[in-house]
Amino acid sequence: MEKGLLYPIINQYRSDQKLDGLWNFKFDPAAEGESQGWQKGFNNGIKMPVPASFNDFFTDKDAREYTGDFWYSKEFFVPKYYEGQEIQIRFGAATHRAVVYVNGQEIRSHEGGFLPFTAEVTNTVKFGEKNIVSVKINNELHRDALPAGDTATLKNGKKMAKPFFDFYNYSGLNRSVHLLAVPKNGIYDYSTTYEISDHEAIVHYSVNADTDGDFKVSLTDENGNVVATSTGKDGDLTVKNPTLWNVRDAYLYTIRFELIDNGKPVDEYGDQIGLRTIEIKGHQILVNHKSVYLRGFGRHEDSIYAGRGFDMNVERRDVNLMKWIGANSFRSSHYPYDEQVYKFADREGILVIDEVPAVGFKMAAASFLGGLDQSFFDGDWIHDLYKKHIDQVTDLIKRDKNHPSVLAWSLLNEPDTSKKSAVPYFEKLFKDSANLDPEKRPRTFTLNEDDTIDVSKCLRFPDFYLLNRYPGWYHKWGYEISDGEAGLRAELDEWKKSDIDKPIVFSEYGADTEPGLHKLPSIMWSEEYQIELLEMFDRVFDSYDFIRGEQPWNLADFQTVEGNMRVNGNKKGIFTRDRQPKAAAFYLRKRWNKLPLDW
Numbered sequence: 001m002e003k004g005l006l007y008p009i010i011n012q013y014r015s016d017q018k019l020d021g022l023w024n025f026k027f028d029p030a031a032e033g034e035s036q037g038w039q040k041g042f043n044n045g046i047k048m049p050v051p052a053s054f055n056d057f058f059t060d061k062d063a064r065e066y067t068g069d070f071w072y073s074k075e076f077f078v079p080k081y082y083e084g085q086e087i088q089i090r091f092g093a094a095t096h097r098a099v100v101y102v103n104g105q106e107i108r109s110h111e112g113g114f115l116p117f118t119a120e121v122t123n124t125v126k127f128g129e130k131n132i133v134s135v136k137i138n139n140e141l142h143r144d145a146l147p148a149g150d151t152a153t154l155k156n157g158k159k160m161a162k163p164f165f166d167f168y169n170y171s172g173l174n175r176s177v178h179l180l181a182v183p184k185n186g187i188y189d190y191s192t193t194y195e196i197s198d199h200e201a202i203v204h205y206s207v208n209a210d211t212d213g214d215f216k217v218s219l220t221d222e223n224g225n226v227v228a229t230s231t232g233k234d235g236d237l238t239v240k241n242p243t244l245w246n247v248r249d250a251y252l253y254t255i256r257f258e259l260i261d262n263g264k265p266v267d268e269y270g271d272q273i274g275l276r277t278i279e280i281k282g283h284q285i286l287v288n289h290k291s292v293y294l295r296g297f298g299r300h301e302d303s304i305y306a307g308r309g310f311d312m313n314v315e316r317r318d319v320n321l322m323k324w325i326g327a328n329s330f331r332s333s334h335y336p337y338d339e340q341v342y343k344f345a346d347r348e349g350i351l352v353i354d355e356v357p358a359v360g361f362k363m364a365a366a367s368f369l370g371g372l373d374q375s376f377f378d379g380d381w382i383h384d385l386y387k388k389h390i391d392q393v394t395d396l397i398k399r400d401k402n403h404p405s406v407l408a409w410s411l412l413n414e415p416d417t418s419k420k421s422a423v424p425y426f427e428k429l430f431k432d433s434a435n436l437d438p439e440k441r442p443r444t445f446t447l448n449e450d451d452t453i454d455v456s457k458c459l460r461f462p463d464f465y466l467l468n469r470y471p472g473w474y475h476k477w478g479y480e481i482s483d484g485e486a487g488l489r490a491e492l493d494e495w496k497k498s499d500i501d502k503p504i505v506f507s508e509y510g511a512d513t514e515p516g517l518h519k520l521p522s523i524m525w526s527e528e529y530q531i532e533l534l535e536m537f538d539r540v541f542d543s544y545d546f547i548r549g550e551q552p553w554n555l556a557d558f559q560t561v562e563g564n565m566r567v568n569g570n571k572k573g574i575f576t577r578d579r580q581p582k583a584a585a586f587y588l589r590k591r592w593n594k595l596p597l598d599w
């Protein structure tokens with residue numbers, strides 16, 4: 001659990017130097033790094049770009065599939081004028097666990113490959129000199145870790161990742177590394193909640209610093225006019241005639257906290273926020289008290305060459321594709337994305353269902369790998385797993401709570417909720433996470449195909465439902481799709497009959513589609529079949545008013561493990577992996593641009 005996860009900024013009190021670029025890189029299959037002194041740095045490694053996953057740069061398979069420990073190392077310079085400040089190295093993500101050394105000294109370790117962590121190195125670095133940071137990373141998968149999987153050892157002694165999930169185990173320093181100089185005892189966290197009435201918005205704020213100083217707080221509009229001010233650690237900022245943050249019509253104010261100690265300003269932190277409220281009422285999802293129908297995608301951080309490495313260029317393109325097609329939302333399936341993704345979403349008015357990497361919590365999901373028939377929550381790994389799970393939920397909420405784009409928290413993807421043994425885990429998870437978000441956004445998780453209304457033991461937990469359903473693809477496929485539609489309708493009729501009064505969003509459905517494959521009449525894998533499947537789902541969605549959103553799987557094709565179910569990855573993208581439209585994109589664009597926002 002991190003103390004604060006504020007995004008790095010530069011101002012008169014704070015410096016931010018990116019340590020991106022080429023790092024030295026080495027695999028460590030024999031676990032000899034420490035005994036060889038790699039924690040003190042090494043120069044004879046491979047030159048490896050950061051941020052990036054190491055996998056797809058390699059041309060030999062042993063390297064691409066490498067599973068185990070590996071090291072990154074880089075020299076960096078700490079300017080003399082940083083002296084007197086707190087020095088931190090902030091890692092955007094290290095997949096999946098890391099130990100950080102600076103100048104040979106172990107600083108800290110971290111578990112969880114999709115969230116940031118900070119190594120405090122004030123007393124370790126040499127000012128006005130070169131220093132060395134080394135990171136030992138491990139990318140093995142385990143049942144007691146997120147995302148869940150196994151690590152097998154082949155007969156030739158090589159380790160291999162066996163994910164219980166359907167995306168490639170891209171590994172490395174996937175996000176930027178920052179060298180920060182910040183005030184000692186400065187601001188480390190803040191949060192806001194909102195009250196909105198006819199001509200007024202009240203921003204309730206709370207700010208944390210390591211000193212008992214006073215705070216001056218201001219709110220500035222997009223033209224640079226200060227519209228409200230306040231003082232104190234907690235308080236209100238009242239805005240008359242505010243411009244609200246709305247879906248696909250975003251407006252961002254800047255909130256600024258100045259920390260005053262002994263009458264002197266010592267720190268300042270500024271950030272962009274949006275004034276808006278989120279609520280679930282009966283079957284409706286409300287933003288600013290108005291109903292919203294979600295249309296958008298499940299996504300992945302995935303592209304050629306750099307794998308899961310964050311690439312601003314890919315993200316810019318993805319956001320433009322989502323705007324072009326008429327999307328208003330996405331789910332950060334199946335892990336927290338780079339913080340810059342949320343900044344784009346804030347700016348563009350796109351809603352995000354923000355997911356933790358609690359994926360693979362169902363043994364049968366490992367069926368790509370032969371299937372394991374046991375209830376996941378009966379396993380003896382559950383206790384250790386839970387600690388990591390709640391830790392990552394805590395950090396996710398701490399990191400993302402101030403983004404206006406974040407609509408809800410998704411606490412798991414497709415867990416096995418069919419057995420009673422799941423219930424205590426869910427009870428604890430929902431209880432322990434209840435007060436982490438000051439805004440109390442809705443919390444949910446996706447329900448797998450098998451976890452229907454009469455099977456799932458955990459339906460009382462989510463504030464709204466996310467359904468992942470694959471009739472027309474994994475069952476009742478091809479010419480049988482009409483039976484798939486009938487089955488889907490029969491399931492939804494059960495929901496309708498029930499006394500559950502909460503919205504349902506379809507968070508996954510789709511058909512693998514090979515771009516360029518055409519066939520009349522359609523055949524599975526053809527572009528025509530993908531459209532027919534979407535049309536089938538859309539007919540169903542339009543028949544039930546408690547369905548409040550549609551997010552087909554996936555925005556773009558993405559890499560997975562190899563196997564007889566996958567042709568160079570998952571091809572359910574509406575766009576190809578190089579972000580060009582399949583025919584279905586034009587179909588969806590027509591539908592989504594026709595639907596009113598509150599449909």
Ligand code: GCB
Binds near residue numbers: 165166167334508
């Ligand atoms: C699912 C999973 C997703 C897979 C998808 C598929 O239910 O949540 O990670 O990629 O199905 O295409 O099989």
